Amino acid sequence: MIKIKNLTVEVGDKQILNGLNLELKSGEVHAIMGPNGSGKSTLSYVLAGREGYKVTGGSIELDGINLLDLSPEERAVIGLFLAFQYPIEIPGVQMTTFLKTALNSLRKARGEKELDSLAMLKLIKEKQKLLGITDDMLKRPVNVGFSGGEKKRNEVLQMAMLEPIFSVLDETDSGLDIDALKIVAKGINTLRSPDRSFLVITHYQRLLDYIQPDVIHILSKGRIVKTGGAELALELEKNGYAEFIENVA
Amino acid sequence: MLPKTPTPLTSDESAFIHVKAGESLKENLAFIRNDSKDHSIHLNIIVEEEATLELIETYGGNGSYTTNVEMDIFLHRNAVLKHLKNQNESQECVHNNIVSIHQDKSSSYSSLLINKGSKNSHYNVRSILQGEFSTCTFKGINILKEKQKAKATIAIEHQVPNCESFQFYRSVLDDWSVGSFEGRVHVFKEGQKTFARQMSNALLLSPTATMFTRPELEIYADDVECNHGATTGQLDQEQLFYLRSRGIPENVAKNLLIEAFISEMFEGFEDAKL
Ligand SMILES: Nc1ncnc2c1ncn2[C@@H]1O[C@H](COP(=O)(O)OP(=O)(O)OP(=O)(O)O)[C@@H](O)[C@H]1O
Ligand SMILES: [Mg+2]
Numbered sequence: 447m448i449k450i451k452n453l454t455v456e457v458g459d460k461q462i463l464n465g466l467n468l469e470l471k472s473g474e475v476h477a478i479m480g481p482n483g484s485g486k487s488t489l490s491y492v493l494a495g496r497e498g499y500k501v502t503g504g505s506i507e508l509d510g511i512n513l514l515d516l517s518p519e520e521r522a523v524i525g526l527f528l529a530f531q532y533p534i535e536i537p538g539v540q541m542t543t544f545l546k547t548a549l550n551s552l553r554k555a556r557g558e559k560e561l562d563s564l565a566m567l568k569l570i571k572e573k574q575k576l577l578g579i580t581d582d583m584l585k586r587p588v589n590v591g592f593s594g595g596e597k598k599r600n601e602v603l604q605m606a607m608l609e610p611i612f613s614v615l616d617e618t619d620s621g622l623d624i625d626a627l628k629i630v631a632k633g634i635n636t637l638r639s640p641d642r643s644f645l646v647i648t649h650y651q652r653l654l655d656y657i658q659p660d661v662i663h664i665l666s667k668g669r670i671v672k673t674g675g676a677e678l679a680l681e682l683e684k685n686g687y688a689e690f691i692e693n694v695a
Numbered sequence: 696m697l698p699k700t701p702t703p704l705t706s707d708e709s710a711f712i713h714v715k716a717g718e719s720l721k722e723n724l725a726f727i728r729n730d731s732k733d734h735s736i737h738l739n740i741i742v743e744e745e746a747t748l749e750l751i752e753t754y755g756g757n758g759s760y761t762t763n764v765e766m767d768i769f770l771h772r773n774a775v776l777k778h779l780k781n782q783n784e785s786q787e788c789v790h791n792n793i794v795s796i797h798q799d800k801s802s803s804y805s806s807l808l809i810n811k812g813s814k815n816s817h818y819n820v821r822s823i824l825q826g827e828f829s830t831c832t833f834k835g836i837n838i839l840k841e842k843q844k845a846k847a848t849i850a851i852e853h854q855v856p857n858c859e860s861f862q863f864y865r866s867v868l869d870d871w872s873v874g875s876f877e878g879r880v881h882v883f884k885e886g887q888k889t890f891a892r893q894m895s896n897a898l899l900l901s902p903t904a905t906m907f908t909r910p911e912l913e914i915y916a917d918d919v920e921c922n923h924g925a926t927t928g929q930l931d932q933e934q935l936f937y938l939r940s941r942g943i944p945e946n947v948a949k950n951l952l953i954e955a956f957i958s959e960m961f962e963g964f965e966d967a968k969l
Contacts, residue, residue: 496936496940497932517939517945518939519939519940519942519944519948521940522941522942528940530937534936536934536937537955538952538955538956538958538959539938544938544941547943548938548942551941551942552942587955588937604941
Protein backbone atom coordinates (compact mmCIF):
# COMPACT_ATOMS: atom_id res chain seq x y z
CA MET A 447 0.00 0.00 0.00
CA ILE A 448 2.32 2.80 1.22
CA LYS A 449 6.09 2.69 1.05
CA ILE A 450 8.20 5.49 2.49
CA LYS A 451 11.91 5.10 1.91
CA ASN A 452 14.70 7.12 3.44
CA LEU A 453 12.64 10.29 3.44
CA THR A 454 14.41 13.53 4.27
CA VAL A 455 12.46 16.76 4.47
CA GLU A 456 13.36 20.37 5.12
CA VAL A 457 11.08 23.10 6.35
CA GLY A 458 12.54 26.53 5.92
CA ASP A 459 16.22 25.76 6.29
CA LYS A 460 15.71 23.18 8.95
CA GLN A 461 15.88 19.47 8.34
CA ILE A 462 12.89 17.88 10.07
CA LEU A 463 12.70 14.34 8.72
CA ASN A 464 16.01 12.48 8.69
CA GLY A 465 15.75 9.31 6.68
CA LEU A 466 12.34 8.01 7.62
CA ASN A 467 11.33 4.50 6.57
CA LEU A 468 7.80 3.19 6.88
CA GLU A 469 5.77 0.54 5.14
CA LEU A 470 2.08 -0.28 5.55
CA LYS A 471 0.33 -3.16 3.87
CA SER A 472 -3.29 -3.16 2.75
CA GLY A 473 -5.69 -3.54 5.62
CA GLU A 474 -3.16 -2.57 8.28
CA VAL A 475 -3.47 0.06 10.94
CA HIS A 476 -0.24 1.58 12.20
CA ALA A 477 0.16 4.09 14.98
CA ILE A 478 2.91 6.67 15.24
CA MET A 479 3.79 8.07 18.60
CA GLY A 480 6.52 10.49 19.43
CA PRO A 481 7.39 13.60 21.43
CA ASN A 482 6.25 17.08 20.45
CA GLY A 483 8.25 18.43 17.56
CA SER A 484 9.55 15.05 16.45
CA GLY A 485 8.12 15.52 12.94
CA LYS A 486 4.78 13.68 13.01
CA SER A 487 2.73 16.48 11.45
CA THR A 488 5.54 17.22 9.04
CA LEU A 489 5.25 13.64 7.79
CA SER A 490 1.48 13.99 7.43
CA TYR A 491 1.79 17.24 5.46
CA VAL A 492 4.46 15.82 3.18
CA LEU A 493 2.18 12.88 2.47
CA ALA A 494 -0.70 15.24 1.61
CA GLY A 495 1.52 17.48 -0.54
CA ARG A 496 1.53 20.75 1.34
CA GLU A 497 3.70 23.52 -0.04
CA GLY A 498 6.77 24.61 1.88
CA TYR A 499 7.90 21.09 2.75
CA LYS A 500 10.94 20.35 0.70
CA VAL A 501 11.69 16.70 0.07
CA THR A 502 15.47 16.53 -0.22
CA GLY A 503 15.74 12.77 -0.48
CA GLY A 504 13.91 9.46 -0.47
CA SER A 505 10.61 8.39 -1.93
CA ILE A 506 6.93 7.85 -1.14
CA GLU A 507 4.80 5.42 -3.09
CA LEU A 508 1.10 4.71 -2.76
CA ASP A 509 0.13 1.51 -4.54
CA GLY A 510 3.20 1.88 -6.72
CA ILE A 511 2.48 5.50 -7.68
CA ASN A 512 5.08 8.13 -6.83
CA LEU A 513 3.18 10.51 -4.57
CA LEU A 514 5.79 13.23 -4.81
CA ASP A 515 4.88 13.84 -8.46
CA LEU A 516 1.26 14.57 -7.63
CA SER A 517 -0.64 17.68 -6.56
CA PRO A 518 -2.66 17.50 -3.31
CA GLU A 519 -5.91 16.96 -5.25
CA GLU A 520 -4.36 14.20 -7.36
CA ARG A 521 -3.25 12.44 -4.20
CA ALA A 522 -6.82 12.57 -2.93
CA VAL A 523 -8.00 11.09 -6.22
CA ILE A 524 -5.79 8.03 -5.82
CA GLY A 525 -7.18 7.57 -2.32
CA LEU A 526 -5.11 9.52 0.21
CA PHE A 527 -6.76 11.39 3.04
CA LEU A 528 -5.30 13.50 5.86
CA ALA A 529 -7.30 14.31 8.96
CA PHE A 530 -5.61 17.57 10.02
CA GLN A 531 -4.24 18.09 13.51
CA TYR A 532 -5.59 21.64 13.24
CA PRO A 533 -8.54 21.67 10.82
CA ILE A 534 -8.83 24.88 8.85
CA GLU A 535 -11.77 27.28 9.15
CA ILE A 536 -13.23 28.51 5.89
CA PRO A 537 -15.75 31.31 6.44
CA GLY A 538 -18.24 31.67 3.62
CA VAL A 539 -18.04 28.07 2.37
CA GLN A 540 -20.94 26.00 3.68
CA MET A 541 -20.23 22.51 5.01
CA THR A 542 -22.64 20.83 2.59
CA THR A 543 -21.23 22.69 -0.42
CA PHE A 544 -17.77 21.64 0.70
CA LEU A 545 -18.67 17.96 1.14
CA LYS A 546 -20.56 17.89 -2.15
CA THR A 547 -17.80 19.58 -4.11
CA ALA A 548 -15.14 17.33 -2.61
CA LEU A 549 -16.91 14.04 -3.25
CA ASN A 550 -18.04 14.99 -6.75
CA SER A 551 -14.57 16.28 -7.65
CA LEU A 552 -13.14 12.90 -6.68
CA ARG A 553 -15.84 11.00 -8.57
CA LYS A 554 -15.37 13.13 -11.65
CA ALA A 555 -11.60 12.72 -11.62
CA ARG A 556 -12.06 8.95 -11.32
CA GLY A 557 -14.49 8.85 -14.23
CA GLU A 558 -17.44 8.01 -12.01
CA LYS A 559 -20.88 9.59 -12.26
CA GLU A 560 -21.34 12.61 -10.00
CA LEU A 561 -24.00 12.30 -7.31
CA ASP A 562 -27.11 14.45 -7.61
CA SER A 563 -28.24 16.58 -4.67
CA LEU A 564 -30.66 13.98 -3.39
CA ALA A 565 -28.18 11.11 -3.38
CA MET A 566 -25.59 13.39 -1.80
CA LEU A 567 -27.97 14.47 0.94
CA LYS A 568 -28.81 10.87 1.71
CA LEU A 569 -25.15 9.97 1.98
CA ILE A 570 -24.39 12.94 4.21
CA LYS A 571 -27.33 12.05 6.47
CA GLU A 572 -26.12 8.49 6.82
CA LYS A 573 -22.54 9.45 7.75
CA GLN A 574 -23.73 12.29 9.92
CA LYS A 575 -25.73 9.89 12.03
CA LEU A 576 -22.80 7.54 12.43
CA LEU A 577 -20.61 10.37 13.76
CA GLY A 578 -23.12 12.36 15.76
CA ILE A 579 -22.80 15.48 13.64
CA THR A 580 -25.73 17.85 14.15
CA ASP A 581 -27.74 19.45 11.30
CA ASP A 582 -26.71 22.78 12.73
CA MET A 583 -23.02 22.02 12.11
CA LEU A 584 -23.74 21.19 8.48
CA LYS A 585 -25.47 24.53 7.97
CA ARG A 586 -22.42 26.44 9.14
CA PRO A 587 -19.33 27.35 7.15
CA VAL A 588 -16.53 24.78 7.23
CA ASN A 589 -15.20 24.46 10.81
CA VAL A 590 -16.32 27.99 11.70
CA GLY A 591 -17.56 28.14 15.27
CA PHE A 592 -16.91 24.41 15.75
CA SER A 593 -15.50 23.35 19.10
CA GLY A 594 -12.17 21.53 19.11
CA GLY A 595 -13.94 18.17 19.35
CA GLU A 596 -16.44 19.05 16.65
CA LYS A 597 -13.63 19.92 14.28
CA LYS A 598 -12.06 16.52 14.84
CA ARG A 599 -15.37 14.77 14.29
CA ASN A 600 -15.79 16.78 11.12
CA GLU A 601 -12.48 15.41 9.85
CA VAL A 602 -13.75 11.89 10.40
CA LEU A 603 -17.03 12.80 8.66
CA GLN A 604 -15.06 13.87 5.59
CA MET A 605 -13.06 10.66 5.74
CA ALA A 606 -16.26 8.61 5.96
CA MET A 607 -17.70 10.48 2.97
CA LEU A 608 -14.63 10.23 0.76
CA GLU A 609 -13.76 6.61 1.65
CA PRO A 610 -10.00 6.86 1.11
CA ILE A 611 -7.82 3.78 0.81
CA PHE A 612 -5.05 5.32 2.90
CA SER A 613 -5.89 7.67 5.75
CA VAL A 614 -3.51 9.61 7.93
CA LEU A 615 -5.08 10.80 11.15
CA ASP A 616 -2.98 13.45 12.87
CA GLU A 617 -3.95 13.56 16.54
CA THR A 618 -7.61 13.19 15.70
CA ASP A 619 -8.09 11.99 19.29
CA SER A 620 -6.57 15.05 20.98
CA GLY A 621 -9.12 17.23 22.70
CA LEU A 622 -11.90 14.67 22.54
CA ASP A 623 -14.04 13.69 25.47
CA ILE A 624 -14.53 9.98 26.02
CA ASP A 625 -17.82 9.79 24.09
CA ALA A 626 -16.40 11.67 21.13
CA LEU A 627 -13.36 9.40 21.22
CA LYS A 628 -15.60 6.34 20.92
CA ILE A 629 -17.48 7.94 18.02
CA VAL A 630 -14.25 8.76 16.21
CA ALA A 631 -12.98 5.22 16.79
CA LYS A 632 -16.25 3.91 15.40
CA GLY A 633 -15.80 6.09 12.31
CA ILE A 634 -12.39 4.55 11.74
CA ASN A 635 -13.46 0.99 12.53
CA THR A 636 -16.45 1.22 10.18
CA LEU A 637 -14.15 2.06 7.29
CA ARG A 638 -11.62 -0.57 8.20
CA SER A 639 -11.37 -3.27 5.55
CA PRO A 640 -8.77 -5.49 3.88
CA ASP A 641 -8.11 -2.87 1.21
CA ARG A 642 -7.83 0.23 3.39
CA SER A 643 -4.95 1.25 5.63
CA PHE A 644 -4.62 3.84 8.36
CA LEU A 645 -1.73 5.72 9.86
CA VAL A 646 -2.81 7.04 13.22
CA ILE A 647 -0.71 9.70 14.89
CA THR A 648 -1.44 9.94 18.58
CA HIS A 649 -0.02 10.77 21.98
CA TYR A 650 -2.36 8.51 23.90
CA GLN A 651 -2.80 4.82 24.55
CA ARG A 652 -6.52 5.63 25.04
CA LEU A 653 -7.38 5.72 21.33
CA LEU A 654 -5.43 2.55 20.68
CA ASP A 655 -7.71 0.70 23.10
CA TYR A 656 -10.54 1.30 20.67
CA ILE A 657 -8.85 0.85 17.32
CA GLN A 658 -6.14 -1.74 18.07
CA PRO A 659 -3.32 -1.03 15.67
CA ASP A 660 -1.28 -3.79 14.09
CA VAL A 661 2.00 -1.96 14.52
CA ILE A 662 3.25 0.95 16.63
CA HIS A 663 6.18 3.16 15.62
CA ILE A 664 8.03 5.65 17.71
CA LEU A 665 9.23 8.74 15.92
CA SER A 666 12.02 10.81 17.36
CA LYS A 667 13.97 13.61 15.74
CA GLY A 668 12.58 12.83 12.32
CA ARG A 669 13.24 9.10 12.35
CA ILE A 670 11.46 5.92 13.37
CA VAL A 671 13.51 4.73 16.33
CA LYS A 672 11.42 1.77 17.39
CA THR A 673 8.73 -0.41 15.90
CA GLY A 674 6.69 -2.95 17.83
CA GLY A 675 3.28 -4.27 18.80
CA ALA A 676 0.59 -2.99 21.15
CA GLU A 677 2.88 -3.53 24.15
CA LEU A 678 4.99 -0.58 22.99
CA ALA A 679 2.23 1.91 23.71
CA LEU A 680 1.76 0.52 27.20
CA GLU A 681 5.46 0.78 27.85
CA LEU A 682 5.47 4.39 26.69
CA GLU A 683 2.50 5.20 28.87
CA LYS A 684 4.49 3.94 31.85
CA ASN A 685 8.02 5.17 31.18
CA GLY A 686 7.79 7.98 28.65
CA TYR A 687 10.03 8.46 25.67
CA ALA A 688 13.33 8.76 27.52
CA GLU A 689 14.73 5.31 26.87
CA PHE A 690 13.90 5.40 23.14
CA ILE A 691 15.28 8.83 22.57
CA GLU A 692 18.53 7.93 24.31
CA ASN A 693 18.87 5.10 21.85
CA VAL A 694 19.44 7.49 18.99
CA ALA A 695 21.39 10.15 20.83
CA MET B 696 -40.15 68.85 -0.18
CA LEU B 697 -39.14 66.19 -2.63
CA PRO B 698 -40.66 66.31 -6.12
CA LYS B 699 -43.45 64.02 -7.30
CA THR B 700 -43.13 64.85 -10.98
CA PRO B 701 -40.14 64.05 -13.12
CA THR B 702 -37.49 66.52 -14.02
CA PRO B 703 -37.44 66.86 -17.82
CA LEU B 704 -35.70 63.92 -19.38
CA THR B 705 -32.78 64.95 -21.46
CA SER B 706 -31.48 61.95 -23.25
CA ASP B 707 -32.34 59.52 -25.98
CA GLU B 708 -32.98 56.68 -23.62
CA SER B 709 -34.70 57.53 -20.45
CA ALA B 710 -37.12 56.12 -18.00
CA PHE B 711 -39.32 57.60 -15.38
CA ILE B 712 -40.38 55.26 -12.63
CA HIS B 713 -42.99 56.55 -10.28
CA VAL B 714 -44.36 54.47 -7.45
CA LYS B 715 -47.46 56.04 -5.94
CA ALA B 716 -48.03 56.27 -2.21
CA GLY B 717 -48.53 52.91 -0.56
CA GLU B 718 -47.93 50.92 -3.73
CA SER B 719 -45.18 48.48 -4.52
CA LEU B 720 -43.48 47.77 -7.79
CA LYS B 721 -40.78 45.60 -9.30
CA GLU B 722 -38.97 47.01 -12.26
CA ASN B 723 -36.38 45.38 -14.46
CA LEU B 724 -34.35 47.62 -16.76
CA ALA B 725 -31.97 45.98 -19.19
CA PHE B 726 -29.62 47.91 -21.45
CA ILE B 727 -27.87 45.48 -23.75
CA ARG B 728 -25.82 47.08 -26.54
CA ASN B 729 -24.62 45.50 -29.71
CA ASP B 730 -24.42 48.57 -31.93
CA SER B 731 -21.11 50.03 -30.71
CA LYS B 732 -22.82 53.40 -30.28
CA ASP B 733 -22.54 55.70 -27.30
CA HIS B 734 -25.52 55.90 -25.04
CA SER B 735 -26.79 58.41 -22.62
CA ILE B 736 -29.43 57.22 -20.24
CA HIS B 737 -31.42 59.25 -17.79
CA LEU B 738 -33.36 57.52 -15.07
CA ASN B 739 -35.70 59.38 -12.83
CA ILE B 740 -37.12 57.52 -9.87
CA ILE B 741 -39.71 58.66 -7.42
CA VAL B 742 -40.97 56.45 -4.65
CA GLU B 743 -43.74 58.11 -2.70
CA GLU B 744 -44.78 57.77 0.94
CA GLU B 745 -44.96 54.18 2.21
CA ALA B 746 -44.25 52.84 -1.26
CA THR B 747 -41.74 50.14 -2.21
CA LEU B 748 -39.68 49.68 -5.32
CA GLU B 749 -37.43 46.82 -6.26
CA LEU B 750 -35.25 47.90 -9.14
CA ILE B 751 -32.87 45.82 -11.18
CA GLU B 752 -30.62 47.45 -13.75
CA THR B 753 -28.57 45.34 -16.12
CA TYR B 754 -25.94 46.60 -18.54
CA GLY B 755 -24.20 44.51 -21.15
CA GLY B 756 -23.02 44.53 -24.71
CA ASN B 757 -20.42 44.00 -27.36
CA GLY B 758 -17.87 46.25 -28.94
CA SER B 759 -16.46 49.59 -27.99
CA TYR B 760 -18.80 52.33 -26.77
CA THR B 761 -19.55 54.64 -23.89
CA THR B 762 -22.52 54.46 -21.58
CA ASN B 763 -23.43 57.45 -19.48
CA VAL B 764 -26.11 56.88 -16.91
CA GLU B 765 -27.55 59.68 -14.90
CA MET B 766 -29.89 58.74 -12.16
CA ASP B 767 -32.02 60.82 -9.82
CA ILE B 768 -33.74 59.08 -6.98
CA PHE B 769 -36.25 60.57 -4.58
CA LEU B 770 -37.47 58.54 -1.64
CA HIS B 771 -40.36 60.04 0.27
CA ARG B 772 -41.30 59.34 3.87
CA ASN B 773 -41.14 55.61 4.70
CA ALA B 774 -40.33 54.73 1.11
CA VAL B 775 -38.18 51.67 0.43
CA LEU B 776 -35.94 51.11 -2.53
CA LYS B 777 -33.99 47.94 -3.09
CA HIS B 778 -31.64 48.48 -5.97
CA LEU B 779 -29.52 45.93 -7.79
CA LYS B 780 -27.21 46.97 -10.56
CA ASN B 781 -25.42 44.47 -12.77
CA GLN B 782 -22.68 46.18 -14.71
CA ASN B 783 -21.51 43.59 -17.17
CA GLU B 784 -20.67 45.80 -20.13
CA SER B 785 -18.30 44.84 -22.93
CA GLN B 786 -14.65 44.81 -21.92
CA GLU B 787 -13.99 47.75 -24.27
CA CYS B 788 -16.78 49.91 -22.91
CA VAL B 789 -16.48 53.01 -20.77
CA HIS B 790 -19.29 53.14 -18.26
CA ASN B 791 -20.08 56.24 -16.23
CA ASN B 792 -22.82 56.37 -13.69
CA ILE B 793 -23.81 59.44 -11.73
CA VAL B 794 -26.38 58.87 -9.04
CA SER B 795 -28.06 61.38 -6.84
CA ILE B 796 -30.32 60.25 -4.02
CA HIS B 797 -32.52 62.32 -1.76
CA GLN B 798 -34.10 60.60 1.17
CA ASP B 799 -36.93 61.81 3.34
CA LYS B 800 -37.87 60.74 6.83
CA SER B 801 -37.60 57.00 7.69
CA SER B 802 -36.92 56.03 4.12
CA SER B 803 -34.60 53.18 3.27
CA TYR B 804 -32.28 52.73 0.33
CA SER B 805 -30.20 49.62 -0.14
CA SER B 806 -28.15 48.79 -3.16
CA LEU B 807 -25.83 46.16 -4.50
CA LEU B 808 -23.60 46.95 -7.44
CA ILE B 809 -22.00 44.03 -9.21
CA ASN B 810 -19.22 45.47 -11.28
CA LYS B 811 -17.69 43.07 -13.76
CA GLY B 812 -17.67 44.75 -17.14
CA SER B 813 -16.07 47.79 -18.84
CA LYS B 814 -12.44 48.61 -19.33
CA ASN B 815 -13.14 51.70 -17.31
CA SER B 816 -16.08 52.37 -15.05
CA HIS B 817 -16.93 55.12 -12.65
CA TYR B 818 -19.74 54.98 -10.17
CA ASN B 819 -20.30 58.34 -8.64
CA VAL B 820 -22.91 58.75 -5.93
CA ARG B 821 -24.15 61.63 -3.90
CA SER B 822 -26.60 60.60 -1.25
CA ILE B 823 -28.46 63.15 0.82
CA LEU B 824 -30.11 62.06 3.99
CA GLN B 825 -32.44 64.95 4.68
CA GLY B 826 -35.15 63.24 6.72
CA GLU B 827 -34.53 61.80 10.16
CA PHE B 828 -34.27 58.03 10.67
CA SER B 829 -33.46 57.38 7.08
CA THR B 830 -30.90 54.75 6.18
CA CYS B 831 -28.82 53.98 3.13
CA THR B 832 -26.61 51.02 2.26
CA PHE B 833 -24.17 50.84 -0.64
CA LYS B 834 -22.69 47.46 -1.27
CA GLY B 835 -20.40 46.83 -4.15
CA ILE B 836 -18.57 43.89 -5.67
CA ASN B 837 -15.75 44.46 -8.12
CA ILE B 838 -14.60 41.47 -10.14
CA LEU B 839 -11.86 42.78 -12.39
CA LYS B 840 -9.22 41.25 -14.60
CA GLU B 841 -6.72 42.17 -17.30
CA LYS B 842 -6.44 45.95 -17.45
CA GLN B 843 -9.89 46.79 -16.17
CA LYS B 844 -10.30 49.82 -13.96
CA ALA B 845 -13.24 50.53 -11.70
CA LYS B 846 -13.71 53.49 -9.48
CA ALA B 847 -16.42 54.15 -6.93
CA THR B 848 -16.88 57.57 -5.40
CA ILE B 849 -19.58 57.70 -2.80
CA ALA B 850 -20.42 60.81 -0.82
CA ILE B 851 -23.07 60.65 1.85
CA GLU B 852 -24.44 63.73 3.57
CA HIS B 853 -25.96 63.29 6.97
CA GLN B 854 -27.88 66.55 7.10
CA VAL B 855 -30.22 65.61 9.96
CA PRO B 856 -29.99 63.54 13.16
CA ASN B 857 -30.53 59.81 13.60
CA CYS B 858 -29.63 58.51 10.18
CA GLU B 859 -27.49 55.53 9.26
CA SER B 860 -25.26 54.90 6.30
CA PHE B 861 -23.27 51.85 5.26
CA GLN B 862 -20.71 51.35 2.56
CA PHE B 863 -19.33 47.87 2.02
CA TYR B 864 -17.05 47.05 -0.87
CA ARG B 865 -15.44 43.77 -1.84
CA SER B 866 -13.01 43.72 -4.72
CA VAL B 867 -11.49 40.70 -6.40
CA LEU B 868 -8.67 41.91 -8.59
CA ASP B 869 -6.70 39.82 -11.03
CA ASP B 870 -3.95 40.57 -13.58
CA TRP B 871 -3.25 44.33 -13.86
CA SER B 872 -6.68 45.49 -12.81
CA VAL B 873 -7.16 48.51 -10.60
CA GLY B 874 -9.97 49.08 -8.16
CA SER B 875 -10.54 52.28 -6.34
CA PHE B 876 -12.95 53.20 -3.61
CA GLU B 877 -13.45 56.66 -2.24
CA GLY B 878 -16.08 56.79 0.41
CA ARG B 879 -16.96 60.08 1.98
CA VAL B 880 -19.20 60.65 4.95
CA HIS B 881 -20.14 64.21 5.70
CA VAL B 882 -21.99 64.76 8.97
CA PHE B 883 -23.54 68.19 9.30
CA LYS B 884 -23.64 70.04 12.61
CA GLU B 885 -27.29 68.97 12.92
CA GLY B 886 -26.47 65.33 12.21
CA GLN B 887 -26.33 64.11 15.82
CA LYS B 888 -26.64 60.37 16.49
CA THR B 889 -25.36 59.56 13.06
CA PHE B 890 -24.21 56.00 12.61
CA ALA B 891 -21.94 55.48 9.64
CA ARG B 892 -19.82 52.50 8.67
CA GLN B 893 -17.51 52.00 5.78
CA MET B 894 -15.42 48.98 4.85
CA SER B 895 -13.41 48.05 1.80
CA ASN B 896 -11.88 44.59 1.46
CA ALA B 897 -9.82 43.56 -1.50
CA LEU B 898 -8.52 40.20 -2.61
CA LEU B 899 -5.55 40.51 -4.92
CA LEU B 900 -5.18 37.49 -7.15
CA SER B 901 -2.07 38.79 -8.86
CA PRO B 902 0.94 40.76 -7.68
CA THR B 903 0.27 43.41 -10.32
CA ALA B 904 -3.33 44.15 -9.28
CA THR B 905 -3.91 47.28 -7.23
CA MET B 906 -6.56 48.57 -4.89
CA PHE B 907 -6.81 52.17 -3.77
CA THR B 908 -9.03 52.95 -0.82
CA ARG B 909 -9.55 56.44 0.45
CA PRO B 910 -12.00 57.00 3.26
CA GLU B 911 -12.93 60.54 4.09
CA LEU B 912 -14.80 61.55 7.19
CA GLU B 913 -15.95 65.09 7.64
CA ILE B 914 -17.78 65.40 10.90
CA TYR B 915 -19.24 68.54 12.47
CA ALA B 916 -21.54 66.92 15.03
CA ASP B 917 -20.14 65.64 18.32
CA ASP B 918 -22.41 62.71 19.12
CA VAL B 919 -21.84 60.34 16.24
CA GLU B 920 -20.45 56.90 15.61
CA CYS B 921 -18.49 56.68 12.39
CA ASN B 922 -15.95 54.07 11.50
CA HIS B 923 -14.11 52.88 8.49
CA GLY B 924 -11.62 50.19 7.59
CA ALA B 925 -9.82 48.63 4.71
CA THR B 926 -7.98 45.39 4.07
CA THR B 927 -6.12 43.93 1.15
CA GLY B 928 -4.93 40.37 1.04
CA GLN B 929 -4.38 37.28 -0.99
CA LEU B 930 -6.11 33.94 -1.07
CA ASP B 931 -5.38 32.03 2.12
CA GLN B 932 -2.90 29.28 1.26
CA GLU B 933 -3.94 27.09 4.19
CA GLN B 934 -7.58 27.19 3.17
CA LEU B 935 -6.60 26.44 -0.41
CA PHE B 936 -4.53 23.45 0.68
CA TYR B 937 -7.32 22.14 2.90
CA LEU B 938 -9.78 22.19 0.00
CA ARG B 939 -7.32 20.64 -2.43
CA SER B 940 -6.41 17.90 0.02
CA ARG B 941 -10.07 16.82 -0.25
CA GLY B 942 -9.73 16.36 -3.99
CA ILE B 943 -11.05 19.74 -5.08
CA PRO B 944 -9.04 20.97 -8.10
CA GLU B 945 -7.06 24.15 -7.55
CA ASN B 946 -9.17 26.39 -9.81
CA VAL B 947 -12.42 25.12 -8.26
CA ALA B 948 -10.98 25.65 -4.78
CA LYS B 949 -9.93 29.19 -5.67
CA ASN B 950 -13.39 29.96 -6.97
CA LEU B 951 -14.96 28.62 -3.80
CA LEU B 952 -12.79 30.96 -1.75
CA ILE B 953 -13.52 33.92 -4.01
CA GLU B 954 -17.24 33.25 -3.78
CA ALA B 955 -16.88 32.97 -0.03
CA PHE B 956 -15.12 36.32 0.09
CA ILE B 957 -17.98 38.12 -1.62
CA SER B 958 -20.85 35.98 -0.33
CA GLU B 959 -21.80 38.32 2.52
CA MET B 960 -22.57 41.06 0.03
CA PHE B 961 -25.56 39.07 -1.23
CA GLU B 962 -27.43 39.30 2.06
CA GLY B 963 -30.73 40.90 1.18
CA PHE B 964 -30.05 40.24 -2.50
CA GLU B 965 -30.35 36.47 -2.50
CA ASP B 966 -31.58 36.33 -6.10
CA ALA B 967 -28.59 38.22 -7.46
CA LYS B 968 -25.99 36.29 -9.37
CA LEU B 969 -22.49 37.08 -10.50
N1 LIG C 1 7.05 26.28 8.94
C1 LIG C 1 8.02 25.86 9.78
N2 LIG C 1 9.17 26.58 9.88
C2 LIG C 1 10.15 26.18 10.71
N3 LIG C 1 10.06 25.09 11.49
C3 LIG C 1 8.96 24.35 11.43
C4 LIG C 1 7.88 24.70 10.58
N4 LIG C 1 6.90 23.79 10.73
C5 LIG C 1 7.36 22.90 11.64
N5 LIG C 1 8.58 23.24 12.07
C6 LIG C 1 9.38 22.53 13.07
O1 LIG C 1 9.47 21.19 12.72
C7 LIG C 1 9.51 20.37 13.87
C8 LIG C 1 8.50 19.26 13.72
O2 LIG C 1 7.19 19.79 13.78
P1 LIG C 1 5.89 18.87 13.67
O3 LIG C 1 4.73 19.76 13.64
O4 LIG C 1 6.06 17.92 12.56
O5 LIG C 1 5.95 18.09 15.05
P2 LIG C 1 4.93 17.05 15.68
O6 LIG C 1 5.68 15.81 15.91
O7 LIG C 1 3.71 16.96 14.88
O8 LIG C 1 4.62 17.71 17.09
P3 LIG C 1 3.26 17.76 17.98
O9 LIG C 1 3.24 16.50 18.76
O10 LIG C 1 3.47 18.92 18.87
O11 LIG C 1 2.11 17.92 17.06
C9 LIG C 1 9.26 21.30 15.05
O12 LIG C 1 10.50 21.57 15.65
C10 LIG C 1 8.71 22.54 14.42
O13 LIG C 1 9.02 23.68 15.16
MG1 LIG D 1 1.75 17.51 15.15
